[in-house]
Amino acid sequence: MKYVILIHSNPQPWGHPTGNFMPEALARPQEERERGGVAFDAMLEELSKSGELKGGEALGDPVSARLYRWDVSGTVATDGPYAESKEHLAGFFLLDVASQERAEELAVSFAGPGDTVELRPAYVWEQ
Template identity: 35%
Template sequence: MKYLCLVYGDEALLAGKDDRECMACAESLQHSGHLLAGAALQPVATATTVRVRNGEVAVTDGPFAETKEQLAGFYLLEARDLNEALEKAAKIPPVRIGSVEVRPVRQLALD
């Protein structure tokens, strides 16, 4: 089953993290067959939000909502079950200063 691990944290604290530690984590997850995809995101100041209401497109600078922690990146994992996904998420380096939200990927219904 696929799980998306969303990495959140205070951008100021995350900026001080050594990227090599995150790369080592990703490489370990890839070698074990768990990592399907992953990426770090640019700072929230580079975000643009798109909404469509009543057929009108509205584009605004910035994230959808102001929060204390920002979405910093993601890991898409293949795991046996939620417990294995949580075990892997607990090893993602920014979890020590932020949080990692683990969510199962839902298959779209095509009927």
């Protein structure tokens, strides 16, 4: 079963890892932040070795985003980000796991201070 973990954040300035720019993360002691980073890297390595982590990417600053919308007169392109959003998509991870329970177990580990993590199943195409 494939799932996507979407990381929503709004670091100021924009950068990765987002925790280096989020007040909630920066309020934690440096040693605690370093331990968390080491543990996160170890988890990613374990998931890669097990085959559960299929990929992922950090995304650039949303101010460089372009939005494309269909219109009867043709596709309309506008600059991003979504003006009404306070959080933006910062990155994603693609998982291939045995169950929804396993995906939920892992999603908790991706949540960092100041971030929101969205777990979404990949769409299953009918054969």
